[in-house]
Amino acid sequence: MSALFNFTSALLCLLLLICTSAYIHQLFPGIMDRNKDGAFTGVFWKCARVGERLSPYISLCCIVMAVSMTIGN
Incomplete structure (x- = not known):
């Protein structure tokens, strides 16, 4: 089953995208800031902006997701 049809998996993919984008932006800020316009790179x-500005909430969501995945399996 695709991750897009399962809400939990889609939420996990979104959290991973936010965390990865924020980490890459921390390492290479010039590349992401230069490509902020556009459909694909703008996402x-x-x-990355969401991950930087809401990092306490994103980390809390990651912990909750990890606990729920552990309990669910």
């Missing part, structure tokens, strides 16, 4: 820039 990564926006996810």
Whole structure:
């Protein structure tokens, strides 16, 4: 089954995208800031901004997701 049809998996993919984009932006800020316009690269820039500005909430969501995955399996 695809991750897009399962809400938990889609949420996990979104959290991973946000965390990865924020980490890459921390390492290479020039590359992401230069490509913030556009359909494909703009998504990564926006996810990096969300990850940077809401990092306590994103980390809390990652912990909750990890606990729920552990309990669910």
